[in-house]
Structure formats: structure tokens, C-alpha cells
Amino acid sequence: MAWDYETSKKRIQQHLDSMGDIEVKKLVREAKLDDLLTETCCREIYGSHVYLHVSNFAKLASEEIDDSDRYKGFIRAVHIYQREVGRIIQDEAIFNAVRVHFQGPKAHALIYRPIDNAEKISAHAILLELVVKDFVSSVFNPAFPDYDNFRIAGGADIGNAIGTRNGEAKDRELLFLGAPANHAAKIINSHGQLRLTKRVYDELPDDIQGICDEVTDKDDIYQVQHISQAKLDALTKSHGIGWDREASKKRVEADKESFPLTVVEYSSANQLIDVDDLSIRKNKRVMAASVYGDVTGFTAYIDAATTDEAKKERLREFHVIRKEMAAVVRRDFNGIRIQFQGDRVQGIIHLPKDDETGVATEATDTAAGLQASMERSLKDCLPNVKKKLNLAAGVDQGTTLITKLGTRGHRDRICLGEPVDSAASMEEKCEGKETGVSKRVYDALPDRLKKQFSYDSDRRYYVAADLTSEDPDGETTKQAAAVQSPAPYILRHDGRSA
Incomplete structure (x- = not known):
């Protein structure tokens, strides 16, 4: 198998010839993006892109295996992590946001509701980072005590990005093009910090601005302070976020029962x-x-x-x-x-x-x-x-x-x-x-x-x-x-x- 110029050029030209007219409009009302967006139906969406990264997953996936059950347990943990983080992102009673996809150990979420409401969108982005961090420390780690504590790092940016969706058959995926979708991922570091751009910080309400500090060695980057669970609970309640860690624990335990080690191969x-x-x-x-x-x-x-x-x-x-x-x-x-x-x-x-x-x-x-x-x-x-x-x-x-x-x-x-x-x-x-x-x-x-x-x-x-x-x-x-x-x-x- 090899790359060939004529073959490559032919398939490119065929795609150009077959592509329909592209429509780009501003998204002005809530929509199910998986159904709305296609290769030719695209929308400019104002929102916050949030990335949440678990650094330990890569090491555990590649480590030498002494006990196959331990490795099966790791796969099971990743599965349950993705299920619950997906629920936190998407559930209407919690964040009612868009779970774009998981990029290996990194979750990508889009918050665009309420439409064009920069203050609420920014507030929800930072609260999402904090809630997932709280989930990992207070729910996920205790549920899987046989592994070193998992840690979350996050990044958030806000602005306009063009949403599209393309691919073939089961291979279709949401894609977002523009600075906020790109920059949010790039500001994540490996030290377990939750970060945000100045664009997000400037739109935040006072109570959430107050828990963010500028990163001294990075221009226009801020990080979220460590806060107590009581403080987080007060913030989520005041901003209408239905985060309930006890309910999350019950969902994770139910998932553990539904997916015992015996089903993992x-x-x-x-x-x-x-x-x-x-x-x-x-x-x-x-x-x-x-x-x-x-x-x-x-x-x-x-x-x-x-x-x-x-x-x-x-x-x-x-x-x-x-x-x-x-x-x-x-x-x-x-x-x-x-x-x-x-x-x-x-x-x-x-x-x-x-x-x-x-x-x-x-x-x-x-x-x-x-x-x-x-x-x-x-x-x-x-x-x-x-x-x-x-x-x-x-x-x-x-x-x-x-x-x-x-x-x-x-x-x-x-x-x-x-x-x-x-x-x-x-x-x-x-x-x-x-x-x-x-x-x-x-x-x-x-x-x-x-x-x-x-x-x-x-x-x-x-x-x-x-x-x-x-x-x-x-x-x-x-x-x-x-x-x-x-x-x-x-x-x-x-x-x-x-």
C-alpha cells in the first residue's frame, strides 16, 4: 500500500464535484446539533468549549500487566467514567450542554445555552470544570480504590465557532472550527489545574470571578482556585445547576453492578x-x-x-x-x-x-x-x-x-x-x-x-x-x-x- 499523487488528486476532485452548496448561518435557537449539522448545513455557534483531561488513564493503559483482572477493572473504570461525565454534561437537570466526544482521556463539551448569554454560558463552563473535579475526587476515586487517585485538568474558552458534522455511516462526528474550540484544549496543563481564558473570565459573574486567579507566567490565562464542597454546592445552587454527588454515587454503583468484571474482555x-x-x-x-x-x-x-x-x-x-x-x-x-x-x-x-x-x-x-x-x-x-x-x-x-x-x-x-x-x-x-x-x-x-x-x-x-x-x-x-x-x-x- 502506498500514497499515489494521481489517486489522491482524483478522489479530492470527486469530493469537490459531489459536494453540495454549503449553508452557514448563526444558531439563533436551541437545537439537537447531531440532527441539525451536516457537511453542508453548518452553524456559527456562540458558546464555551470545555475540555476535561484525566492524566492517569494513559499510564494505566500502557502499564505491564501482572493481573488481568486489574486491567479489566481499569477498562471498566474508564467506561463508567465516560458514562457519568457524559450524564453530567448532557442531563437537562445538571448542565444541559453538548457532549461533543471523548478524545481518549479528554472530554470535549460545548455550552451554548442560553443562546448568546455570555455570563451564564461562562459561569456554567467554570462550574462544569469544578463539578467534574468534585465527581472524580468524591465519587469516582472512592468507587475505584485499587488505582492511584485520578486527577482532572481542564481548559475553557468562549466565542464563535462553526459547527459541522461529517463522515460516513457510523463514522460521523461533530466538529467545531474556530479559536475557542482550539484554544480551550491548548491551555490545559498537566498539574491538575482548571484553566480559562481571559475571554471567559471577563464574562463571568462576580461570584465566580472571585474564585479565579490570573496565571502569572501565562498571558491572558486564569485558573480556578480550590474551593470547598460547601462553596461548590452554594455556587451550583445559585446558578441553577442540579449537581448532586449522592445521586452520582448511586448511578456509578448501578453501573458497577451492570458491568461486572466478568463481562469485560x-x-x-x-x-x-x-x-x-x-x-x-x-x-x-x-x-x-x-x-x-x-x-x-x-x-x-x-x-x-x-x-x-x-x-x-x-x-x-x-x-x-x-x-x-x-x-x-x-x-x-x-x-x-x-x-x-x-x-x-x-x-x-x-x-x-x-x-x-x-x-x-x-x-x-x-x-x-x-x-x-x-x-x-x-x-x-x-x-x-x-x-x-x-x-x-x-x-x-x-x-x-x-x-x-x-x-x-x-x-x-x-x-x-x-x-x-x-x-x-x-x-x-x-x-x-x-x-x-x-x-x-x-x-x-x-x-x-x-x-x-x-x-x-x-x-x-x-x-x-x-x-x-x-x-x-x-x-x-x-x-x-x-x-x-x-x-x-x-x-x-x-x-x-x-
């Missing part, structure tokens, strides 16, 4: 995993490479669109880029497209089974194929993006849990593991046209690929940049520019990386 995989066939009863634990490809500059690009026609054109370009990135992972290479996270694609490579070199090579070629599509076929078909957008990629591999958990009708494809988080982190530190890989991936690569990478001592991984050509044998004709830094690597690509 996990195994490796000899064939390409069908993620939509997975559930709490069928999980996969495999040696896999995580591949992230992010369109650099896209948030600013779409925010700069001020007219309806410009917004429609940006969305048209986004849909084409999104579908092509999915095709590269699934059709050009032997990968699984897990999900889109805004303008970032997440892919998994787990075959050949337990073959470090085979998986590393396929994953690195996949990253190169993503770069090739962006730099060659997409830019040839979408001339407006030629000088404005590029792609950054990150790759790491190791033990990964692949599953589909949560409540019926709202189960998300998720991957958990340290290499998943590491690949995402490397991608975030890469510039456009760069690909970063971990030492484990680099060490497993054949020499013909290794020579494309240089170690970056500042970023601490290997990096390749501007790999832009291939010959008939698949050998790249350029080597990566030297990058003087500590331990990541970056790959140059345009065509196959090797």
Missing part, C-alpha cells in the same frame, strides 16, 4: 481492528503506533473569514482536507482512522502484529502520505490554501488500548496509552511540514528511513521536514534538513517517506 489482534465492533465486552490491547496529522494555521485561517462566502469556501476546503486525510490513513495505508479532533486526524497502525519495524515503517509512511496529500494534491486542487496551510505530524508506538466506550448512542472510538499522548505532544510541537517521531519509532525504522530524520535536542525527539519527492522505488530523493536539537525526529515528505 480484552485481547490482541491478528487482523485489522474494526473499532465499531468494540465495546466494554470486547476491547483490544495491542502494540500500535499513533499517528497525528494537524493542519497548521487552520484556526487563524477560518477565523479570518468574515463574509458568508469566505466562511463557505473555508468549510468546503476543510471538508475536502478532512476526507482526504481519512482516506490516506484507511486506503493508502493499513491504518484505522480513529477520529477527527477539529482539524487534526488521529490514526492507528497495529499491523504487522507485534512487529516493531513493520509498524514503525507503516506509521511513518502514513505520516509522509498525509504530508504528501497536503503539499501536493490538496494544494493543487485547493489553490487558496497553498501559502496558508501546512501539516504537522507526530508518531509514537507502544502498548495501546483501543475500544469504544460510553453510553448507548454516544460511544466514542478511543485510544488510550502513553504513545498516544506522546504522538499528540510531538505533533503539537512540530511546525508545518515537519514530522516528529519518538526514539522507539526511530530505532525501529530501517536505515533508508532513519537517514531522513535528525534528532532535535530542544524538543527531545526526531524530526524530518520537507520530504517532497519520491522515485519509482519509493526511495526519497531528499534527506531531511539537519535539525540540531534533543530527542524527537522529523521527517521530510512529499510522496512516500521511503
Whole structure:
């Protein structure tokens, strides 16, 4: 399997030719977004985007197994966590918000009710962070005492973002494009803090502003103070949030009874995993490479669109880029497209089974194929993006849990593991046209690929940049520019990386 320019360009053009007229309107009344939004029916939505991240999940997913029941218990805990956090977000009596999806250990929620009421929306965003933190410490951790205490970190931003929904069959998902949807995730840190932007802070009522402090070393970022349960209960009551930790405990206990350890199973995989066939009863634990490809500059690009026609054109370009990135992972290479996270694609490579070199090579070629599509076929078909957008990629591999958990009708494809988080982190530190890989991936690569990478001592991984050509044998004709830094690597690509 390999990336091919003519094949890529043909499918891009077919998508452009078949796409209907795009409608972008401001959302002026409450709606069920899963039903309203499509590839062509899009809405500009004023709201707060909130991300809630459990840092311990990745380590537990990748740890060596001494006791299979302990690992089953961890899967069960993640399942119940997603179920209850989903209820907290969506329940009309609690936050009545939109559970966008779970990105592995990270929940994404949108609060847009009451329509255009900045003060109430901002207040609910901060209270959501506090309530989920309280849930984890007072309900979830006591319910699963065999594990180290789980900790929550959060981020919130507010403003306009364009909502859309696309994909195929069971592979459809809500997507939000714009600064608040992007920035809320980026301000999360790993120290268990609940953070918010100045835009959120400025809209807050006095009682919630009073529990927020400016982060001294970060411009325009605030963090929420630790408050007592009594203080939280008073705030939720005064703001009409029906948080009841005793009721939450009962729901979690009921879930534990409904999903005993005996129903939880996990195994490796000899064939390409069908993620939509997975559930709490069928999980996969495999040696896999995580591949992230992010369109650099896209948030600013779409925010700069001020007219309806410009917004429609940006969305048209986004849909084409999104579908092509999915095709590269699934059709050009032997990968699984897990999900889109805004303008970032997440892919998994787990075959050949337990073959470090085979998986590393396929994953690195996949990253190169993503770069090739962006730099060659997409830019040839979408001339407006030629000088404005590029792609950054990150790759790491190791033990990964692949599953589909949560409540019926709202189960998300998720991957958990340290290499998943590491690949995402490397991608975030890469510039456009760069690909970063971990030492484990680099060490497993054949020499013909290794020579494309240089170690970056500042970023601490290997990096390749501007790999832009291939010959008939698949050998790249350029080597990566030297990058003087500590331990990541970056790959140059345009065509196959090797």
C-alpha cells in the first residue's frame, strides 16, 4: 500500500464535484446539533468549549500487566467514567450542554445555552470544570480504590465557532472550527489545574470571578482556585445547576453492578481492528503506533473569514482536507482512522502484529502520505490554501488500548496509552511540514528511513521536514534538513517517506 499523487488528486476532485452548496448561518435557537449539522448545513455557534483531561488513564493503559483482572477493572473504570461525565454534561437537570466526544482521556463539551448569554454560558463552563473535579475526587476515586487517585485538568474558552458534522455511516462526528474550540484544549496543563481564558473570565459573574486567579507566567490565562464542597454546592445552587454527588454515587454503583468484571474482555489482534465492533465486552490491547496529522494555521485561517462566502469556501476546503486525510490513513495505508479532533486526524497502525519495524515503517509512511496529500494534491486542487496551510505530524508506538466506550448512542472510538499522548505532544510541537517521531519509532525504522530524520535536542525527539519527492522505488530523493536539537525526529515528505 502506498500514497499515489494521481489517486489522491482524483478522489479530492470527486469530493469537490459531489459536494453540495454549503449553508452557514448563526444558531439563533436551541437545537439537537447531531440532527441539525451536516457537511453542508453548518452553524456559527456562540458558546464555551470545555475540555476535561484525566492524566492517569494513559499510564494505566500502557502499564505491564501482572493481573488481568486489574486491567479489566481499569477498562471498566474508564467506561463508567465516560458514562457519568457524559450524564453530567448532557442531563437537562445538571448542565444541559453538548457532549461533543471523548478524545481518549479528554472530554470535549460545548455550552451554548442560553443562546448568546455570555455570563451564564461562562459561569456554567467554570462550574462544569469544578463539578467534574468534585465527581472524580468524591465519587469516582472512592468507587475505584485499587488505582492511584485520578486527577482532572481542564481548559475553557468562549466565542464563535462553526459547527459541522461529517463522515460516513457510523463514522460521523461533530466538529467545531474556530479559536475557542482550539484554544480551550491548548491551555490545559498537566498539574491538575482548571484553566480559562481571559475571554471567559471577563464574562463571568462576580461570584465566580472571585474564585479565579490570573496565571502569572501565562498571558491572558486564569485558573480556578480550590474551593470547598460547601462553596461548590452554594455556587451550583445559585446558578441553577442540579449537581448532586449522592445521586452520582448511586448511578456509578448501578453501573458497577451492570458491568461486572466478568463481562469485560480484552485481547490482541491478528487482523485489522474494526473499532465499531468494540465495546466494554470486547476491547483490544495491542502494540500500535499513533499517528497525528494537524493542519497548521487552520484556526487563524477560518477565523479570518468574515463574509458568508469566505466562511463557505473555508468549510468546503476543510471538508475536502478532512476526507482526504481519512482516506490516506484507511486506503493508502493499513491504518484505522480513529477520529477527527477539529482539524487534526488521529490514526492507528497495529499491523504487522507485534512487529516493531513493520509498524514503525507503516506509521511513518502514513505520516509522509498525509504530508504528501497536503503539499501536493490538496494544494493543487485547493489553490487558496497553498501559502496558508501546512501539516504537522507526530508518531509514537507502544502498548495501546483501543475500544469504544460510553453510553448507548454516544460511544466514542478511543485510544488510550502513553504513545498516544506522546504522538499528540510531538505533533503539537512540530511546525508545518515537519514530522516528529519518538526514539522507539526511530530505532525501529530501517536505515533508508532513519537517514531522513535528525534528532532535535530542544524538543527531545526526531524530526524530518520537507520530504517532497519520491522515485519509482519509493526511495526519497531528499534527506531531511539537519535539525540540531534533543530527542524527537522529523521527517521530510512529499510522496512516500521511503
